[in-house]
Amino acid sequence: MPLAIDACAAQHQGDRKEQQDRLAILPHAKKKGVALVVVADGMGGHTGGALAAEQVLHTAKTTLEHFAPAEESPRVLLENSMREAHTMIKASRFMNEKDPHSTAVMLLLQPGKVTWAHCGDSRLYRFHDGKLVRRTVDHSYVEHLVANGRITAEQALTHPNRNVLLTSLGGQEEPKFDFAEAEDIAGGDAFVLCSDGLWAYFDDAELGRVVAENSARNACEKLIDHARSRAAGSGDNISLAIIKLVDVPAEKPKAPVGFVPRLPT
Template structure:
């Protein structure tokens, strides 16, 4: 059964003075059923973070326009997009005398599979029928402590260094990327890409239920509204993109009424 996409991207400035997140859902200009979703969370002082996040979107868009699924692998597209954005952001620090950085999470959707890559703590969630299938593991200090058994996931939520990243785009050291994919897409699959300004306020199960039970647009509106209330005046920038796979209903064939006999032409 063919699938169609229900998608929406949204963001809110939160309680910050500036919106330094960027989000986009970009259709391939020539290939039907191919699209790229991107969320970037910029850091680096006034305007610096916004410029870094904007560079992530710009680079991803340019690479998508040149992407040929027959000649280039999905991972190559994602890795090149993040690597090139890293180089451009790093170069901009010398021109603008700022310290710009950005996270990045990207999802490349094709008719037969979904491939994703990320750097930093902006996340991707893959849900199926309201159940979590996969979630990216943040490149953060607290996730490292969890991995080596120093703290629990619950302790990470209030750890004083919970916002410290181990890697990002634009830093002095080469960034760390991770990739994964799903090749068995079915109706009921959904993907959420979001910055920490959103995921910090939700359990995985709550995200799954809200996205499964609503359209992409309604889910975006509800998630932002809930996050804003829970932030209680201290919320970060938040950005998200939701992509849902929906079964296309078959077109009903017209049936002639009983006793109808078509008249011959001529």
């Protein structure tokens, strides 16, 4: 059955003095059905984080423009985007004397297939009919503790070191990337990309339910409203993109004008 895409990207500055996140849904200029979704959460003091996240977005746009799906793998596009952004952010340290770095999560949509990658703690969730299928694992200190059984996922939400990252773009060390791909996409699938300013206020079940019960646009509005309310005046920048795949019933062939069906005698 053919699929349609219901998509929306949304942001809120939260209670911060500056919006340092960047996000975009970028369609390929020449290839129908190909698009790149990007969320970057910049860090590094006044303006430094915004510049780092902007570099992630700029590099993603440039890489997508030169992407030839028939000749290149999706993973190469995603990795090249992140590595180039990492190099450029590091170089900017010498020009602006700041300490810029950024997380990144990217999703490449192609007909019949999706591929994603991330660095840091900006997340991608895959749901089907509201049920969690998969999510990225943060490159953070608390996720390391959870993976090793030292704390629970619930304890991680309030751990004092929950914002400590193990890798990022523009950091001193070479960044770490994780990749995944799915070729079993179908109607009812939904992908959510977001910064920690959003996911910190939801468990997987609630997030999936809101996305399943609403259009992409309405889900973005409700999730931001809930996050703002729960932040109680101390909320971080919020960025999220929702991509929902919707079945499109095939149209029945129409009889030609003037056609009279012949009945059996």
